[in-house]
Amino acid sequence: MKVSRRDLLIGSAGVTAGLIFTPVPWKLLGDVSIWTQNWPWIPQPSQGPVETKQSVCTLCAAGCGLRVRMAEGWPVGVSGVGTNPVTKGALCPLGFGAHQLNWHPRRLHEVRHRGRTSSWDEAQGALEKACAEGPVAIVDGRPGRAASSVLEGFAAKHGGNYRVALSSESRALGPYAAWSGVAASRLGYDLENAQTVVSFGTPLLDGWGTPGRFTRMWSEKAAGASDPELRLIQIEAALSRTAARAWRWVAIREGSDAALAAGIARVLREERLVAAKGPLPQMSMEEAAAQSGLTGQAIRELAHTIAEKRPALVITPEANPAIAALNVLLGAVGAPGGIVVRNKKALEHIALEANSNSYRALVIDSSVPWDLVPRSNVEVFRFAAWDGGGNAGDWLLPAPGFLEELTDVPTAPTSATETYGIAMNLLAQPAETKSAAQLLGKIDSTLPDIEKLIHTRCEQLFQAKLGTIHAEQPVAVAKFESAKKLEERLRNGAVWIDDSRHANSVRCAMKEWPAATRVLPAADWGAAWEAPVLPALAEKLYKESNLRDAPARREA
């Protein structure tokens, strides 16, 4: 049979038309779709077995329980620990992306001296020279750790000074320490027993203190209720995240917090709503009303609301005596549901002086929040895992990152009870990094070893037979057979909590009503985020959504 050109064309058209009714083109389309989704440059997740390890978060001083999922030795996800009695499974939004922080583009991999690449030998030489020439201040952001003992020991042996640079939460307890003589490091907030919490701009629902502690409590006792078990009154000029969810938001003029506190104090005293005696503010009710933008009647009603359901506790984001004095008036200092003494031992720390120019050099530990680098003319040795930009200091020294360092985690600044945990180095420490304690230990080999210090602390906990170890099931310390087993449990992510009761013997001597100090409005990122950079995924909260504003300091 002769096949003409016409037959060929008809045949081809028929095959083409027929193909549409077969699965072939659709299968090919699907295959092309799959093929084009598997380019070699698209990363493939590891296929290794996943194991879960428990630890304690070290990104800030809160010490949240951390569950880390690991695949092929790398962290692939983090979540909270539900059995942790303080955090109850909660983490801050930043914590959930923290496992990616070690690969952040701003991770420090080299020693930098005034912006240029240097070496550890040069840094060590410069530090040794500084120590020989004059007093050096060793600055710690989280006192009470084993590493803190190393820093303190070095300062003592080498004619230097051990100083602390604390977060705003720790500083906020300062006024009570000044009035009572009890060190601020011994004080905490007994939130669990408070029935009214009055916050002057404190981001209580936005990461303040230990994330999860107050938010869980608020969720269980207050959220959505018209007459809640726990009343949260937020006094703030702007409608913050906490103000939006509070039982009452009292909108005042910016910077008038102290005036309103004075007005409330007048009503509490003059209308005999409190039993306490003591100084009264000089400010009249009319002046308080004029400054705050509220009416005298509104201030009166607010004072009655605060006094109505007690214990009532006032919380400020920073040290602010003019507002903290309300707690003295309400009898909240040293009382359940107020400011309580959480430990028996006095830990007196001296804050780094505002003018630190008298030192030859400052050695700043990586635990010091990035924004707390002092402006000084002296040589600064700054340890950090990430470069936060801006005022970094003369020497920028790469420190171990997230999960890369063995450290112990003492009590969180706002906690009402003593706690202790151990954060294991789940990842190998990169060779190019050193912590401040490691460098100082290299300069002076007689300094104690962190591992041994942690071991000693566990031994002390075991000997004291106080408190409970919280793991899957809580176990009283008294029931442990040996210090070794107790330490083992802590190294596996358990946390020790001192649940023994202490006497709250605090007397506050306030001679006159404190003068007003300026309160800065809280940033949109709420409470202290101490790492210099945010996890990449947390950037979604402001880049890819309108939920938050970009943190200003990121581009500093």
Added chain:
Amino acid sequence: MSARYGMVIDLDRCTGCGACMVACAAENNVPALPERATARTGLTPMLVRKLSNGKEGAERREAFIPIACMHCEHETPCVMVCPQQAVEVDKSTGIVMQIPQRCLGCRYCMTACPYHARYFNWWDPQWPAGMEKSLNPGVSVRMRGVVEKCNLCHARLHAAQEKAAAAGKKEIELKDYVPACVEACPTGAILFGNLADEKDPVSIAARSTDSFRLLARIGTEPKIHYKTTQAWIRAQADRNPDHSSEAQHG
């Protein structure tokens, strides 16, 4: 018996912290996008939006509403328009599944979704050098040019199913299947469970008088329920969620 997994999100408990968004992205290997990404071009399978009562000054009130795929039960709009069968409703779980390997990126589903809960991958998924080691092994990475959305952490469902199978059981234990956003919420605002089980807490909460569903009037029967005692939150949330957000952010 087939399950109907769903949620009841208590808007009175949501503080808008964003932990659910970050946990969702980490669990599902959602990449952080380039600087030029915006709220419109971003990848946020779980997105917390702000609501306001529209007033100013001391009268202003704000709340937060987490929006993810609603897993519509009835006439699921995305399923109906997809030319590639890249979206399916799993009959045994009720989960609306996105199958990126089949997706051609036509974005009909994004247009059809009344909840704006679908996202297009405008960029290649990329991580800074080394960060690919931190990817979740249970979830594959999606390519540029495909649509993605909340799959109710399907990898976690698989893990729960494998665990049940290993124990010789046909049904999973619900405690073994908790989506990342539910696990992450610090206030416990997101309740997750089986809506088909009348005794399940989520099912009971979904039937409460405070409970409602977004755009219930269009009859898609979403499996994500919301709950609030505040009338204004309910009124605002039940508008087009995008419009509520735009009003807030201008």
